[in-house]
Amino acid sequence: MAEASSSSAPAPPLDPEAIAAVADAAPPEEMTLVAKWKGQDYTVQVVGDDTLGELKRRICEVTGVLPKRQKLLYPKFKLMECEDSGLISSIPFKPGVKINMIGTVEDEIFVDQEDDPDILDDYEIGQNEATAIKDKDVYKQKLKRRASQYKIKILNPCRKGKKLLVLDIDYTLFDHRSSAENPNELMRPYLHEFLSAVYAEYDIMIWSATSMKWVEMKMDQLGVLGNPNYKITALMDHLAMITVQSENQSEKKTFDCKPLGVIWAQCPEYYNETNTIMFDDLRRNFVMNPQNGLVIKPYKRTHSNRKTDHELVKLTQYLLTIAELEDFSKLDHNAWESFTENAKRRRHR
Template identity: 70%
Template structure:
């Protein structure tokens, strides 16, 4: 995706200014790259696209652009429409590729202030035209690499990693010490009824490394269908909560429509905001932190195994209120 000349402005037919695409030239480490962005994208979204072509993680990037105030470029929430991008200017990115990541870097951004969105906010976000357009662009841009074939007749379980399957902030001599208790038993039981996709808001290199260290990728009792990383996420905006990233399940459904849809998919994540484009499919799992203290008593995956198996025969999982999963399990087990 190297660029030999200056960037060109691509005015594609659209119903709004926010849908106009700009092919932006980005210079990094002596080479020119191109990324396609829209005016309604944020700086955070731009960094994600730059990461896709350079492998420099967004948190490691510093962007420079003529006539753009540094304060705006340093904020991931700044919309590109506020930067007045022009084809005659080239953006410069300063950053370093992380080649040897053993554990998730301690300075990685951590979201602990998850928030509750009102029903009106959720409806507005998932139905907003600009967010649907972003999802469609991500579907076209992101390629899902299958590790194992999708299985006809199986439902889909999508799992987060950090604080869902793994305590990525505590220290340990062996990664196994930070693995959530009963992880392999949980995945083995779920695999009987569900295909399993792992989706993390980190880089693919980190996803592969951690899942490999935990023995998830080569376990004889279950198979992982695919791994997704932060590049599959999209940025959305809420009037009450501002700009944030989320995980749109519509990306998976669009890539594998013959297997997965809103009726047969459930997603576990410790952050409610990640469900905003598909709130009826999300279950908020209790975060697994301080593994050295809690691994002896944490039974979240045991209880969720019962829930997954109890709902596996239902025709439409999206009709369930996953906030009440524990009460449902007690009634049906």
């Protein structure tokens, strides 16, 4: 297994400005790389405007080793010192070359995403910045590739004429930081009542920024899968996400987001921007589709807040109210509470 010696020159810095510059370049060419792990070769496809973090996602797809557990070694280049935000085009890869990978497959129950160094402060993402990000050609190309590569885990058939509700897990449906003997103690209050009520009008997909194993395990333990009162249409994990860069001129950072276009491209006869809404406690996760995202109040400290958290009860009313509308993309989901109150007043006149 080859690795650069300590006397070799330090790895060149990967300029974050290069990410934005790629948007004006010609369409990137696909590159084939081989990851060698535990004596076996795994072929992955990347392009120049992919980041090192996205390469790790591709390796995760074929090996099962989560990106945060991977150490990549490349001859004569200190790959482990490179930031995940660096572009593949900034690394002197040769097509078909082998990358040695060290990593362990492990069962992850709690994934501390907030500990990752490149996470962007959610409140730095404003409406104008979100629009600038989603309109860049480089991210549109990434979305197109992700939609063609990723396979949504369909559990139940899509239903014609239904709206689509996409739900995050951590801090949206589940307090993943508090400790408890029973997973139900960490479940957000009224979860099953909420899902049962909105199922009448919405297909429901669960999309977590963690591994599929975690998604299936938690949803099963919470009694969401196989519930007799509603059906989950599909599950999605971190491999469906894409990496983008903030437009903050003072400090550009990269972060992952959940582009709904992956779903719309694979299920065009059922869902689109007019009938889809996503709940997430992090605004950055729907930066590619800001008009379709609703920032839900994070559910934390379950032992203190279990008796007072009524967020899902109130959001049930909102979802059932807007289900009558033809176009969700024209709504301001930031004002969802006042919208619900105004609708209630109109009904009682």
